[in-house]
Amino acid sequence: MQNAKDTFYLALRTRLAVINPERTVLLRGALRPGILVEEAEAPVAQLPCDIYVLRWLGLGADMELSCTMAAEECEILYSTCGTQAFGGLDRGRMLSAMDEEVFVMLQPFYTPKINYSAQPPINMGTQVFWDEPTFAPISILRDRLSRSIKVMVYSYQEQGEE
Structure with missing residues (x-):
């Protein structure tokens, strides 16, 4: 599933x-696009504001098909304190903008699977x-x-893929 996770992250980043x-x-x-994978970064006490953090949760597989299909749930976390120019009073607008961005980032709900561990990357x-996102209430x-x-997120396992 690692190739699918890498592909999903890099598609969203792009x-x-x-x-x-x-x-x-x-x-x-x-300096890079404001999205990161939690498991690939150093642990922090509090997630940074105004960026997206991908957290991988549970993994499953359907082996009844002609080719194994793997699925893993991804949680995308984000938060904002608003801007200094408005003393943080625009934090609701900023969160709404991030809601819209993440929804647009996820469309279309597919991308070509790439092996990024090879140089050059291999299609x-x-x-x-992936499915349509489920939005949690504001925290x-x-x-x-936040x-x-x-x-x-789903993908078929390729020959020789772990």
């Missing part, structure tokens, strides 16, 4: 760069696809508004 090139994050000295000939913690969405 789409975010087109949708909102201003949403960026500085990580390890590199695997199948698709990674409020002091000056921070939301998470969950989406099931």
Whole structure:
């Protein structure tokens, strides 16, 4: 499922760069689109504001098909404190903008599956696809508004894939 997870993340990252090139994050000295995979970064006490964080949850597989289909649930977390220019009073608008961005990032609900561990990356000939997202209610913690969405990500396992 690692190729599907990498493909999903990089598809969303590429789409975010087109949708909102201003949403960026500085990580390890590199400025990049404002989306990251939690398991690939150092642990933090509190997730950063104004970016998207992908968290992989449960894994399952359907082996009854002619080719094994794997599925893993992805939770996308994001939060905002608003902008300094408005003293944080625009945090509701900022969260709504992030809601819309993530919904647009997820469309269409598929992308070609790529093996990014190879150089150059290899198109695997199948698709990674996902369900429509399920939005959780807004969470409020002091000056921070947060939301998470969950989406099931599917892919067929290729020959020799783990």
